[in-house]
Amino acid sequence: MEEKKLEVLEKIFAIARNLAGLSDVDTLLKRIGATAEELIGAEASSVMLLDDDRKNLYFKLATGTRGGVVQKMRIPVGKGIAGLVAQQKQSLLVPEAQKDARFSGDFDKASGFTTRSILAVPLLIGDDLIGVMEVLNKKEGNFTEQDRDILENLAALAAVAINNARQSEDNRNFFSNILEILVEAIDEQSGYGNGHSLRVAQMSTAIAKELGLDNRQYRAIYYGALLHDIGFIASPEGLMSSVVVSTKDVDRERVHPLVGSEMIRPINILREAVPVVRHHHEYYDGSGYPDGLSGENIPLGARIVAVAEAADEMRKNGLNIDRISQMLNLGREVRFDPKIIEIILPILSSLKD
Incomplete structure (x- = not known):
C-alpha cells in the first residue's frame, strides 16, 4: 500500500513539474489521462470542458478504442453522469452504469463502447467550474474512494493546465x-x-x-x-x-x-x-x-x-x-x-x- 501511494505521488509530482514550462496543453492532458488510467486501472479517460454559454460540456480529450467518435458530441449540464457532476460540482462514483437511472447511454450507442462503471470529478479553479474529468470501466473490481482521491488530484492539475493555457491565449489575443x-x-x-x-x-x-x-x-x-x-x-x-x-x-x-x-x-x-x-x-x-x-x-x-x-x-x-x-x-x-x-x-x- 505504501509503495502504491509513493508511485501515485511520484507521478503526480512529475506532471506538476511540467506545468511550469507548459507550452502544449493537449499533450499534458493526454499524459494526465494516461496517468489516471494507469494508476486507477481504467480502460479509458476523458476531459470535458464547459462551453462559453456554460450550458454544455464538450470533449477536450477522449481516449479508448472509440474515443475519436465522441469528441464531436456535447453533454448538456445536468444530463447524464458528467452533466450532473458539472451541475453539482461534486464527484460521482457509479459502479454499475447500465443499472443507474442517471446514466445516459447516448454515447455508448454512438460509439459502440460499453460503459460498465464511471468515476467522474469536477475540474475547478477555486469554485469556478471549467469542466469534468472521467475514467471509465475499472479493469479489476470497482472504483474506490482512493481512486477518487487520485482522480481529484489529477483533475486539479488538469484544471490548472487548462486555465493557464486559456490565460496565455487571452493575453496573446489581447496583445496582438x-x-x-x-x-x-x-x-x-x-x-x-x-x-x-x-x-x-x-x-x-x-x-x-x-x-x-x-x-x-x-x-x-x-x-x-x-x-x-x-x-x-x-x-x-x-x-x-x-x-x-x-x-x-x-x-x-x-x-x-x-x-x-x-x-x-x-x-x-x-x-x-x-x-x-x-x-x-x-x-x-x-x-x-x-x-x-x-x-x-x-x-x-x-x-x-x-x-x-x-x-x-x-x-x-x-x-x-x-x-x-x-x-x-x-x-x-x-x-x-x-x-x-x-x-x-x-x-x-x-x-x-
Missing part, C-alpha cells in the same frame, strides 16, 4: 489586437501612410533572417520595426515632458525616437526593442540622431530598420526598385551600414514595383 490598433495609429500620425510600419517590419525581419539571427534578436527587430515611429503618437506636451528638449519648438521628427523608446521601455516584452526604436535614425557616419552614434556602435536592429524604412519611404514616393537600389547605394557608409545594403538589395529585387 492592441498592437494592430497601435500600428494603425502610428501610421496615421507619422504621415507615412497605412501599412508603412508593417512593411518595414517585413523587410527588417527578412534581413534578420538572412543574417541568421536568433529568435530573441529576431523578435526585438520585429517589434522595434513595427513600433519604430510610436513616438509620433505622443501629444506635443507629451513630447516635451518625455525628453529634455533644448529648442522652444519641438521637432517631432528628431524627438520621436527618444519619446518612442521611453514609451515602450516599461513593457517587458518590448524591452529589447528599445534600442531599435531609439537609434533607427542614427547615421552610419555619426551624423544622425538622437545620440550621434556611428558604425558598429549603432545597434544592429536599428541599422536594419533604418535601411528598411528608407526603402519603404522611397517606394511610397513612387521610385521603382532600380532607383531605390541606386539611392541606397549612395547612402553606403554615410547613412547606412554597407552590409545591410548588400542584404536588402536582393530582397528588393524580388519585390514587384
